[in-house]
Amino acid sequence: MEYFTCISLKEAKQLLMNALAGRIVASEPVSLDEAFERIAAEDIVSKEDLPPFSRSTVDGFAVRSADTFGASEGVPALFDIVSEVAMGQETCVQLQPGQAVTIPTGGMLPAGADAVVMLEHAERPDNNSLLVLKAAAPGENVVLKGEDISKGHCILRQGQQILPQDIGALAACGFEKVPVRRKPNVAIISTGDELVNVACTPVNGQVRDINSYALAAMLAEAGCLVRRYGIVQDQYEELRTAVSQAILQSDLVVISGGSSVGARDHTVKVIQELGNQDVLFHGMAVKPGKPTIFGMIGKVPVFGLPGHPVAAMTVCGQIVKPAVQALLGQKSGNVYTIPARLTRNMASVPGRDDFIRVRLVKKANEYRAEPILGKSGLISTMAMADGIVHIPADKGGLYSEEIVQVNLITKP
CATH class of the missing domain: 3.40.980.10 (MoaB/Mog-like domain)
Structure with a gap:
């Protein structure tokens, strides 16, 4: 033949x-600490809201934002401090107009509150009173329940490679085991x-x-x-x-x-x-x-x-x-590319796909791709290369100074 x-x-x-x-x-379940760079075998959907409650992103005072409108250093808004949120504990306070609650970063937002005033924008004339020196917008310094990941949200798609940020999302949603492709x-x-x-x-x-x-x-x-x-x-x-x-x-x-x-x-x-x-x-x-x-x-x-x-x-x-x-059920793998300016003409034969090894050199604010010439039996030409430039079959070559996409041989 x-x-x-x-x-x-x-x-x-x-x-x-x-x-x-x-x-x-076939698929197999693996522990979360073994799931890095594996391929998801099915869609993985969150079974809960993240965060599971509305919480503060700063140390400060939970308030009804409407009560702060018009507040300034010259004309501060006056509040009664009625409680304090303890970190890691549920609060049962129902905030009423003119009331505020002391709250730490990550603390649970009390019912009725929709904003948190930072410590820098408030003064406490006494233990039970608060002066707010700047108006707070609705949702300011607050992460709402489900704002990060909502219940029913697809965290990973089938065929997706699991990356460090995905591991974090899975951990946050309580996935101890993950179904992946063998x-x-x-x-x-x-x-x-x-x-x-x-x-x-x-x-x-x-x-x-x-x-x-x-x-x-x-x-x-x-x-x-x-x-x-x-x-x-x-x-x-x-x-x-x-x-x-x-x-x-x-x-x-x-x-x-x-x-x-x-x-x-x-x-x-x-x-x-x-x-x-x-x-x-x-x-x-x-x-x-x-x-x-x-x-x-x-x-x-x-x-x-x-x-x-x-x-x-x-x-x-x-x-x-x-x-x-x-x-593995992947539609496409991760391809890492970088644009670079070719340093010399490279001829090709129309009707044939050519793959050229190149070395990348950073000059000024751009990369330059220097072709590494040599026969296909020379492993040193691959060892010296940072990436590959593809000359498609419908082209007769590439010109010097032309911007090309370099497929990196290793991950960046």
């Missing part, structure tokens, strides 16, 4: 989404007679296994539980055995290397035989990453990625990560 009749990146993503439609991993199990298989483990010293013709470690880190960051199956030699039976084991234990399988059309590239044949069907695509019009494979073995998506590290990582970001998001 020849892959040079490549499909576009857009077509590849559509085939991928069609194949994974409805294949969402982390997808991902298997990574590295292929190649030339590969040796990172602990080995390569001899002539050998290289250390880069891809299984780099891809494992990328997919762990995407929310997966990753298992590296080690190095598989360029032997059909050995690869078939490794893939057969991996699909029994995994939600997704990534094969690094063996995606070209050489005599020792067996990935396509393994997917075809184990899946009893043709692969869905073999080859994408992208650079780097042209010899990319995708197929299904039963319900398990299987990817064949190029052996060159930069190509493998680029395709992982463009194809494998969206597959993970589909398994």
Whole structure:
């Protein structure tokens, strides 16, 4: 099978989404302190009002705002202090016209009050009297019951990643457990007679296994539980055995290397035989990453990625990560971008999506994106990069000084 009749990146993503439609991993409850960066498995709705009572945001005096209208330092409004709100306790006071109640920050607003006068805007001629020196507007220095989060409000949407601020909202509403998607199990298989483990010293013709470690880190960051199956030699039976084991234990399988059309590239044949069907695509019009494979073995998506590290990582970001998001029920993942001015012309081939590594340099009040040139087998070009610039298939390149969107490789 020849892959040079490549499909576009857009077509590849559509085939991928069609194949994974409805294949969402199961949910599981986790404690609130384990929920960070997990994916909500359902809409999470507040069962109560937050705050559960109207409260003061300052130390001062709870009053009826209408009683303060017209008050000034020259003509203060006079109030009788009838009670004091204790912190953390309910108050049963019903405020009447001309009355005030001493209240601390966070204290429960008494019935009848609709504003709090700050200490700085009041004087106490004696223990039972209050002079208000400035008019208070309705709701001033007050948080009303349910103003933060109302009962029935959706705190988290299904498929949403749970961030620190979401943890705070869930804690405030009393959620000790949170239903989240199980982390997808991902298997990574590295292929190649030339590969040796990172602990080995390569001899002539050998290289250390880069891809299984780099891809494992990328997919762990995407929310997966990753298992590296080690190095598989360029032997059909050995690869078939490794893939057969991996699909029994995994939600997704990534094969690094063996995606070209050489005599020792067996990935396509393994997917075809184990899946009893043709692969869905073999080859994408992208650079780097042209010899990319995708197929299904039963319900398990299987990817064949190029052996060159930069190509493998680029395709992982463009194809494998969206597959993970589909398994997690996410409509889209978090993409961190920053605008920057390109420092040189970058040519591209119309009809092909190009992904350019760039280094970001802050100059004056803007970022400048400096392209990092190098072949897709050079991992140093990825290690030096801060982000990726996408040249779409309908463009013939980018011009120097053009403002581009840089997709950051790591979170800001």
